[in-house]
Amino acid sequence: MMDKRLISIYLPFTHLMSLTLCPKCGAETKRLYKNVCRKCFLENFTLAVLPLVLHARICSRCNARFDRNKWRDEGDLEDIVIRTVEDELFVHEEADDVDIVMEPRELTPHLYKVKVEIDAMVEGEPLHQELVTEVRIIREACDRCSRMSGGYFEAILQIRAANRMVTPEEIDACKLICADMVEKLWKKGGRFAFITDCIDSKDGADIYLGSANAGRQICKAVVSEIGGTFSESPTLYGHKDGKDLYRITFSMRLPEFMPGxxxxxxxxxxxxxxxxxxxxxxxxxxxxxxxxxxxxxxxxxxxxxxxxxxxxxxxxxxxxxxxxxxxxxxxxxxxxxxxxxxxxxxxxxxxxxxxxxxxxxxxxxxxxx
Ligand SMILES: [Zn+2]
Ligand SMILES: [Zn+2]
Structure with missing residues (x-):
């Protein structure tokens, strides 16, 4: 604030710079913000709004978050709390150079308090606002974890060799390819890429998988790394929402003759x-x-x-x-x-x-x- 003496000295000049009257409150002002003085403008302008209570649905086993009708992996609990606030935080569209700082604090394993500080430029004026919300954590089982614990499978991968027994080394190599592929597909968002069960038999191994696509990708990887051929045959095992549900058996045949x-x-x-x-x-x-x-x-x-x-x-x-x-x-x-x-x-x-x-x-x- 200028002191009184300075104002009296500069008053003649400010008059020359054409002071206007605020049409709302009648105060003199150097410039208008959206047609009113700064005080009237700020009274009616809200930089940001945030609900006081938010809910985050999280899988108690894998920390996936349920958001927009889908389970997704979004990092650790604190990341999810921040993401939940970000999704519900509304910042005025006329704000520029918006800077948001969030401070999440765990009160209990089911409750976080989050302080949000927002700095932005509006109509050339720097504005600051502080908001507080609480995020309540709701723990349940995600689609992937509930299928895994229920022993769900959509594909069986049968590893055999043509005209001979599969060696234990080949079974190990196939299992390794399987584990790598499942991990890769999961990271890419394939939520049902998982191994349900693995059963060794005397002529090879049977691997049970949560997704048919995973079975197909594993077979392709085995063919390119070890060789061999595969075929697939679907079996109808039920109906859901008027659709037929199929399980697919992938018959992987390793080559009779190997390099060497x-x-x-x-x-x-x-x-x-x-x-x-x-x-x-x-x-x-x-x-x-x-x-x-x-x-x-x-x-x-x-x-x-x-x-x-x-x-x-x-x-x-x-x-x-x-x-x-x-x-x-x-x-x-x-x-x-x-x-x-x-x-x-x-x-x-x-x-x-x-x-x-x-x-x-x-x-x-x-x-x-
Ligand atoms: Zn005013
Ligand atoms: Zn889960």
């Missing part, structure tokens, strides 16, 4: 490098590439694995041929030079001994198919 397996197929010895819808590999006798639809591999048999390879001394390299010392007979034999071969005479190279003879294996890093 050495097979005999139509008289040729082949190292398998990749197994999916197609099987890819290398003919060990010629180094040529092998490619066939996996389901046409019927009749192929696994005769060895890259892990069975032994070391043999390379005697010489001549053009497309190499000479190695047979590790069992100690005779020098001539073999076809594998693709991507960089060893020199004197080196030890991996060879595999089969009923069809001795074969040099291509370098393991040569996954260039």
């Amino acid at each position: 397996d050495i097979i005999l197929y139509k008289g040729s010895v082949i190292e398998i490098r990749n197994s999916g819808k197609n099987s890819k590999g290398i003919y060990l006798a010629t180094g040529a590439r092998f490619l066939v639809e996996t389901e046409k591999l019927d009749g192929a048999i696994r005769i060895a694995n890259r892990d069975d390879a032994v070391g043999a001394v390379l005697v010489a390299v001549e053009g497309d041929d190499i000479m190695v010392l047979d590790p069992t007979t100690y005779q020098t034999i001539t073999l076809k030079k594998p693709m991507f071969f960089s060893s020199e005479a004197g080196d030890e190279i991996p060879v595999i001994s089969t009923e069809q003879g001795l074969f040099a294996l291509p370098e393991d890093s040569a996954h260039r198919l």
Whole structure:
């Protein structure tokens, strides 16, 4: 506030700056705010409103919040309290540069007191307002948690292998892919992406899932990481609101032959490098590439694995041929030079001994198919 002396000194000048009268209260004013003086303007202007009591519906198990007809994950309890206030706080639309500070205070596990301070510019004037509200916490079970605790499932994922048993390592690998995918889908908002149950059987494993989409995504991930194929078949299990409800069984078939397996197929010895819808590999006798639809591999048999390879001394390299010392007979034999071969005479190279003879294996890093 100016003191009286200053006002009397400057009065002539302020008169020159044209003082106007407030049409509402009659006071003299330098400028009008929405056609009235500052005092009259502020009497009728409310910067922000907030109900005195708010309610937040929260899942007592996972802290999800029920908001706009949906359960969502919105962080810890304090974040939810702040979000609840934000959703109900109304700030006047003519306010600019709005700055809101909230101070939530836990009174009991069911009750928060929140102090809200709002600073903003209105009609070029800085305004400040303080509000207080209480947020009452209502705890219940969310859609996800109630389905999980009720043993709900929408899909069964059956992990099997074609013409063989699934190994415990493969079951572990599939379970890991399953857990990762469920976590990923949940974080993206897939509320029913969860594992209900996991049952090992003698020929594989059955995984029960809360959502059919999760089952499909897991199968796709298994195919891309391990190989194999899958099919799905729905079974009607009930009706709800006039709609048929289906459960889907996903039959995941891991490939009969895995990368590193050495097979005999139509008289040729082949190292398998990749197994999916197609099987890819290398003919060990010629180094040529092998490619066939996996389901046409019927009749192929696994005769060895890259892990069975032994070391043999390379005697010489001549053009497309190499000479190695047979590790069992100690005779020098001539073999076809594998693709991507960089060893020199004197080196030890991996060879595999089969009923069809001795074969040099291509370098393991040569996954260039
Ligand atoms: Zn006035
Ligand atoms: Zn929950």
